[in-house]
Amino acid sequence: MSLSTPAAATEVPAGQRDRATHELRDRLIDAALVEFAASGFDGASTRAIARRAGAHQPQINYHFASKEDLWKATIERLLSEFDELIPLLAGAPPRDQFAAVIRALVEFAAIRPELNRIMIHEATSSSDRLEWLVETHLRWRAGPLLEVWDEVVAVGGAAPVPRELVYHLLIGASALLNANAPEARMLFGIEPTDACIVAAHADALVAMFLPTHP
Amino acid sequence: MSLSTPAAATEVPAGQRDRATHELRDRLIDAALVEFAASGFDGASTRAIARRAGAHQPQINYHFASKEDLWKATIERLLSEFDELIPLLAGAPPRDQFAAVIRALVEFAAIRPELNRIMIHEATSSSDRLEWLVETHLRWRAGPLLEVWDEVVAVGGAAPVPRELVYHLLIGASALLNANAPEARMLFGIEPTDACIVAAHADALVAMFLPTHP
DNA sequence: GTCTATAATTAGATAGAC
DNA sequence: GTCTATCTAATTATAGAC
Numbered sequence: 001m002s003l004s005t006p007a008a009a010t011e012v013p014a015g016q017r018d019r020a021t022h023e024l025r026d027r028l029i030d031a032a033l034v035e036f037a038a039s040g041f042d043g044a045s046t047r048a049i050a051r052r053a054g055a056h057q058p059q060i061n062y063h064f065a066s067k068e069d070l071w072k073a074t075i076e077r078l079l080s081e082f083d084e085l086i087p088l089l090a091g092a093p094p095r096d097q098f099a100a101v102i103r104a105l106v107e108f109a110a111i112r113p114e115l116n117r118i119m120i121h122e123a124t125s126s127s128d129r130l131e132w133l134v135e136t137h138l139r140w141r142a143g144p145l146l147e148v149w150d151e152v153v154a155v156g157g158a159a160p161v162p163r164e165l166v167y168h169l170l171i172g173a174s175a176l177l178n179a180n181a182p183e184a185r186m187l188f189g190i191e192p193t194d195a196c197i198v199a200a201h202a203d204a205l206v207a208m209f210l211p212t213h214p
Numbered sequence: 215m216s217l218s219t220p221a222a223a224t225e226v227p228a229g230q231r232d233r234a235t236h237e238l239r240d241r242l243i244d245a246a247l248v249e250f251a252a253s254g255f256d257g258a259s260t261r262a263i264a265r266r267a268g269a270h271q272p273q274i275n276y277h278f279a280s281k282e283d284l285w286k287a288t289i290e291r292l293l294s295e296f297d298e299l300i301p302l303l304a305g306a307p308p309r310d311q312f313a314a315v316i317r318a319l320v321e322f323a324a325i326r327p328e329l330n331r332i333m334i335h336e337a338t339s340s341s342d343r344l345e346w347l348v349e350t351h352l353r354w355r356a357g358p359l360l361e362v363w364d365e366v367v368a369v370g371g372a373a374p375v376p377r378e379l380v381y382h383l384l385i386g387a388s389a390l391l392n393a394n395a396p397e398a399r400m401l402f403g404i405e406p407t408d409a410c411i412v413a414a415h416a417d418a419l420v421a422m423f424l425p426t427h428p
Numbered sequence: 429g430t431c432t433a434t435a436a437t438t439a440g441a442t443a444g445a446c
Numbered sequence: 447g448t449c450t451a452t453c454t455a456a457t458t459a460t461a462g463a464c
Binding site for chain 1: 251252253254255256257331333334335337338339340344345347348349352353356373374375376378379381382383385386387388389390391393394396397398400401402404411414415417418419421422423425
Binding site: 045046047057058060061066067 | 456457458459460
């Protein structure tokens, strides 16, 4: 009926309508994730998000209850992508598990810098959004990571990093290069998403966090 | 005359006037640095900054040409504080120099998290502000750091980190814990500015970047 | 579901009295 | 230098025709 209905016609009307809905909803999230990552929650405007999605601004309030609701949807989209990449290595030696997590973090930061950008923006001050982020998404994900670290420390071959600091040292060292990629490009003329940079980055962190690793 | 004129009366009128001016200008920067750090450039409002400084919003445009001008003044204030803390160790062994820089970075991130917060906000997307930051303040400060790193690598005892990555790995690992202190407090119940945490943080980074260090 | 129009609020900046 | 009042533009969200 309108210019935003995409291809793939031959289908039940109801299904078609649902499909169209989801597609704009998804496009809005795609656009929001970039804008929120670039400017933070307050700095990003719903108009800019709608424009990037090729939609009109009021459509955001049709598909989402509020700007904050859209923000939460983008977080959940990004975290589900994140979870797909994170390896499940229960049973493997602790150091192999932790090394695999390091590599996955570095890789994800390169292909999807937006998640870390949004989190870094959000965590600079207390807010209801940060509390929501921590309590519903971060705490249960961080727990297992620290437990694996404890095991690595017990087994030996871990850098002398206290468990309360591992999370932020690891996220900082793995995420900042890509979260702040525009700065890295200007300062050093590098492209942080290049495969060789990603590999060197991951190797460096594995060597630093797991020093006696082969 | 008004409720915002501070104490300290017995002085020359001219001197008093200059003092008052500089005091408000400084208070505005003090306030701006907190607001910009918490919300980013777009997210911070001049009204909130003025309120925090105990002034009225139009006074910002009296003491500064624009919001951007105020932002630049806060950067320069923060960087001058930073420079006071950074050690000048020319002549010392490269590894001692680099270890001292690591410790200074960690310490500064703890006592003045605002600089890293602002930079992290700003560097998530290209902008004239980021270019100004990189070209007038970051490049010449980063250069010597990389040169010291090269020397450490040459001497031996450095982690296998390519020179183009050292900067962001080091800043990320040293700054994020305090830049995102509200998150660290919620997640782990720690206070990242505590002296023991700062010391443990610095020790960990020295051990990781300079593995064969005593 | 989409679109135009608009309400209600807030933004940065300026004018002018004091 | 300070303060009140205000301008212009931009913000999120809603109403209602289609």
